[in-house]
Amino acid sequence: MVFAVRKAVGRDAEIGMRPGAASRSQGAAPAKSSTPPVDQLYITLRDSAQLAAVERALDRVAVSHGLRRQDVLPATPTHGLTRFHFRSGERRTHAIHIFVPGARRPSAAPAQTPGAPRLAIIIDDLGYDRAAAEALFALPYPFTVSVLPNLPISAELAEEAQRFGYKVMLHLPMESANGDAKPEAVELLVGMSPEDVARIVSRMLESVPQASGVNNHQGSRATTDAALMAAVMPFLREREMFFIDSRTTPRSIAYSAARHAGVPAAYRTVFLDDTETREATLQQLAQAERLARDPAGAGWAIAIGHPHPTTLEALAEFLPGLHARGIRLVFVSELVR
Numbered sequence: 001m002v003f004a005v006r007k008a009v010g011r012d013a014e015i016g017m018r019p020g021a022a023s024r025s026q027g028a029a030p031a032k033s034s035t036p037p038v039d040q041l042y043i044t045l046r047d048s049a050q051l052a053a054v055e056r057a058l059d060r061v062a063v064s065h066g067l068r069r070q071d072v073l074p075a076t077p078t079h080g081l082t083r084f085h086f087r088s089g090e091r092r093t094h095a096i097h098i099f100v101p102g103a104r105r106p107s108a109a110p111a112q113t114p115g116a117p118r119l120a121i122i123i124d125d126l127g128y129d130r131a132a133a134e135a136l137f138a139l140p141y142p143f144t145v146s147v148l149p150n151l152p153i154s155a156e157l158a159e160e161a162q163r164f165g166y167k168v169m170l171h172l173p174m175e176s177a178n179g180d181a182k183p184e185a186v187e188l189l190v191g192m193s194p195e196d197v198a199r200i201v202s203r204m205l206e207s208v209p210q211a212s213g214v215n216n217h218q219g220s221r222a223t224t225d226a227a228l229m230a231a232v233m234p235f236l237r238e239r240e241m242f243f244i245d246s247r248t249t250p251r252s253i254a255y256s257a258a259r260h261a262g263v264p265a266a267y268r269t270v271f272l273d274d275t276e277t278r279e280a281t282l283q284q285l286a287q288a289e290r291l292a293r294d295p296a297g298a299g300w301a302i303a304i305g306h307p308h309p310t311t312l313e314a315l316a317e318f319l320p321g322l323h324a325r326g327i328r329l330v331f332v333s334e335l336v337r
């Protein structure tokens with residue numbers, strides 16, 4: 001299939017592969033409950049005019065091997081992503097992702113003045129729901145997306161986010177103090193040794209290799225523990241990764257631990273959707289803008305939200321006028337120090 005794409009469009013395509021067996025080895029689910037491995041093929045085209053030629057080339061290869069095609073997500077002018085599967089009988093064998101980023105690739109608007117206030121928006125908890133991620137990827141803004149590791153579609157979504165031009169982070173599961181919070185299958189726990197921390201986070205990064213930074217998922221107990229934070233931060237420093245303290249508790253020491261260890265870091269200033277309504281999220285976005293403008297503040301704000309329909313609706317309403325109001329929307333990596 002790769003050869004067929006190369007023959008159809010030459011060097012005008014960027015191609016990435018994730019063999020199904022390798023993808024399966026990165027997941028946390030036991031083999032007896034997992035579906036058969038699926039080969040992932042990622043193709044980025046320079047021009048939408050090449051799309052038809054690539055699809056024809058792939059279809060010819062599939063037919064010659066007795067595979068049938070199942071369309072999943074046709075391309076649209078604003079989305080720029082076409083996804084379809086090939087099947088052998090009832091078994092899915094290949095997942096094809098074709099990107100034509102074009103004008104919709106997110107980019108930060110230039111600052112009106114050198115000291116323009118800056119706002120970074122992190123959308124985390126990606127990895128559970130493909131439909132939610134697709135809705136997010138339809139918004140052409142410089143979001144930073146934080147992907148939970150070792151979920152069935154973690155690797156796919158991280159790759160897609162990077163190809164669309166978003167910045168990718170690892171949403172690192174950590175122990176919560178809240179007994180009602182549902183823990184992840186694997187997470188960092190108070191009392192773990194530095195060796196255990198390094199092994200677990202290394203394995204998590206295998207499913208989100210695009211990550212240039214980390215923020216904590218839950219962690220209201222973990223981020224208050226000095227020993228655990230002292231184990232996490234040197235690992236990130238060695239890999240030249242930054243850290244964003246989600247501040248799921250006011251007692252968190254994660255930001256100060258990162259700074260002490262020499263890890264570039266920043267912290268969340270606003271949660272967008274603790275109340276999951278469009279109106280509440282708009283109010284939180286306005287609060288983030290006020291914090292970014294505050295002359296007594298740092299000149300920036302970091303807001304964290306989730307790919308809820310109400311959150312995405314609020315973002316689509318609020319962000320188009322942000323540049324005109326003198327606020328520069330940036331990737332969160334620009335705000336770490």
